[in-house]
Amino acid sequence: MRATANGIEICYEVFGEPGGRPVVLIMGLGAQMIGWPEELIGPLVESGHRVVRFDNRDVGLSTHFTPADGQAPAPSYTLDDMADDTAGLMDVLGWESAHVVGASMGGMIAQALAIRHPARVRTLTSIMSTPGPRVGQATEAAMTVLTAPAPQDRDEALARAVETARVIGSPGYEMDVERVTRVAAESYDRAFDPAGTARQFIAIRRSGDRTEGLRGLSAPALVIHGEDDPLITLEGGTATADAIPGAKLLTFPGMGHDLPRPLCPVIAEAIAELTGRG
Template identity: 90%
Template sequence: MRATANGIEICYEVFGEPGGRPVVLIMGLGAQMISWPEEFIGLLVESGHRVVRFDNRDVGLSTHFTPADGDAPAPSYLLDDMADDTAALMDVLGWDSAHVVGASMGGMIAQALAVRHPARVRTLTSIMSTPGPRVGQATEEAMAVLTAPAPQDRDGAIARALENARVIGSPGYEMDVEWITRLAGEAYDRAFDPAGTARQFIAIRRSGDRTEGLRGLSAPALVIHGEDDPLVTLEGGTATADAIPGAKLLTFPGMGHDLPRPLWPAMAEAIAELTGRG
């Protein structure tokens, strides 16, 4: 489905019964909504939620901001604008408020949404994220894969996804080669736009620190982080939890910067416990 929200087109998909507790899933840097596994979403639906996932601006089938004169990145927006996109999509859905779950950059957007529109956020779940670009900074190897030149074709995109998983994925869990390969191919076929990812990265770097804003939140919050995350190190998670009054910090040994399948039930259960409070 597509919606006009905050002046752009947003592609989204809804799961679950209309009466379920509303949950908004926000994905990370360069990642399309299909990066939220349907099996994980199914666990949330089974626990009584109605779930929406969507493509952020500049990825997937939502609006891309490629300049008319070429594909060079242009720092034309901030994470605050992406948070406003989310709030506008909620308007389209008829949701005055929702339980907001964000992963990586999606966690940053979720934080910004909670700060900018606190009445719209019933609960906040921030996964493998950080309150600011200087907190929980990446290891040298992780940053190298993040900033490597873009692949040139479908096979290259799949190879890059597998290499990224090897470097920043979860060392305590077996890499799901089949899932990563299928997801990377599907993402390439839907929309391949490395310049859009670069613009999102610029938005992260330009958006500053949210710590002070997070200190004023009153919504129940959950922070999930991998103890072996090399892209946003554990400091990012602990700093987020420390900033939000009453936030619960849930860490997993062996988890890196991804969502390992064996942890989906525990994560879904923790989110359901939180949404039951909000």
């Protein structure tokens, strides 16, 4: 499905019965909505939630800010603009407020949404994220794979996805090569735009630190982080939890910068417990 929100087109998908507790899932840097594991969405739906996932601007089937030939560079934006995209999608869905869950850059967007529009956020779940670009900085190996030159074709894109997963994924869990490859193939076929990912990365860098804004939040919050995350190290999660009053910090040994299938039911249960309180 498509919606016009905050002046752009957003591609989204909804799961669960009308009337369920509304949950918004926000994906991370360069990742499309299909990156959310079915093993996480399924338990959320089964526990009574109405779940929406969507493509952020500049990825997937949502609006891309590609400059036209001979025109000025693509307009710059920040995570605040992406948070407003999310609020606009909620307007289209008729949701005055929702439980907001973000992973990686999506966690940053979720934080920005809670700061900018506190009445719209019933609960906040920030997964493998950070309150600012200087906290939880990536290891050298993770940064190297993140900033590698863009793949030139489909085969290279699939191989790069597997390589990246090996570097930043969860060392305590066996990597699901079949799933990584499948999601990479579907993502490439939907929309391959490395420049869009680069613009999102610039948005992160331009957005500054959210620590002081997080200190003013009153919504119940859950912070989830892998203890072996090389892309946003554990410091990012602890700093997020320390900044939000009353936030619960849940960490997992062996979890890196991904959502391992065996942990998805546990994470879904923790989110459901939070939304029950919110």
